[in-house]
Amino acid sequence: MTYAPIEIAPSILASDFSRLGEELRKIEQGGADVVHVDVMDGHFVPNITIGIPVVASLRQATRLPLDVHLMIDRPERYIEEFVRAGADRVLVHQEATPHLDRALSMVREFGAQAGAVINPSTPVVMLTDVLDKVDTVLVMSVNPGFGGQKFIPIAYTKIRQLAEWRARYNAGYRIAVDGGVDLENIAELAHAGANTFIAGTSIFHAPDAAEATRELKTAASNAVRQRV
Numbered sequence: 001m002t003y004a005p006i007e008i009a010p011s012i013l014a015s016d017f018s019r020l021g022e023e024l025r026k027i028e029q030g031g032a033d034v035v036h037v038d039v040m041d042g043h044f045v046p047n048i049t050i051g052i053p054v055v056a057s058l059r060q061a062t063r064l065p066l067d068v069h070l071m072i073d074r075p076e077r078y079i080e081e082f083v084r085a086g087a088d089r090v091l092v093h094q095e096a097t098p099h100l101d102r103a104l105s106m107v108r109e110f111g112a113q114a115g116a117v118i119n120p121s122t123p124v125v126m127l128t129d130v131l132d133k134v135d136t137v138l139v140m141s142v143n144p145g146f147g148g149q150k151f152i153p154i155a156y157t158k159i160r161q162l163a164e165w166r167a168r169y170n171a172g173y174r175i176a177v178d179g180g181v182d183l184e185n186i187a188e189l190a191h192a193g194a195n196t197f198i199a200g201t202s203i204f205h206a207p208d209a210a211e212a213t214r215e216l217k218t219a220a221s222n223a224v225r226q227r228v
Helices: 017-029 052-061 079-085 100-109 124-133 154-168 186-192 209-227
Strands: 007-010 035-040 066-071 089-093 113-118 136-140 174-178 196-199
Touching: 007 035, 007 174, 007 209, 017 052, 017 209, 035 052, 052 066, 052 079, 066 079, 079 089, 079 100, 089 100, 089 136, 100 113, 100 124, 113 124, 124 136, 124 154, 136 154, 136 196, 154 174, 154 186, 186 196, 186 209, 196 209
Parallel strands: 007 196, 035 066, 066 089, 089 113, 113 136, 136 174, 174 196
Antiparallel strands: none
């Protein structure tokens, strides 16, 4: 079996927004593959972050794909606007809409890759009926809303289950993990089957964000080679 390449997706939620252009250049130098953008509405999660204008500005500031994670209630209301602003991928929560199938279909119709997200308390079986409509499944390994939280180990079990289904049905979706990802757990996450790693604090709060990005990518890539 072949595996999709490892992706490191630094989460700008942990960056210094007063120097965002510089922060983007650092992760680009470190070999980041994707920029992860957390959009929070203060309702679905207990925090408010950024919106459509910032995504549009990011699109002008980097050539890296933008991975826009909608932690908002009824995300289908804003999917088209985020894609038009420059989102290459749009990730929506299973818990945020009663019409997940429709929301994922909308993402693809507007020309972006679609991703489904599950919170730590949501079982992966909730996604079985939409796995044919996703390019990415994102497993939250913290409760969404704030950076710097402690990793919740149930994520390993979920990733292994998703990897088993991916292999069994020869599916093409990526398995992403977000929350508490660092050098201590990234190899085990890669062994479990994850191939997109979203990291905020462990990159942007490190002394050198570029080096932190490189180290995470090397550790995950080495783990995948050992798995094969």
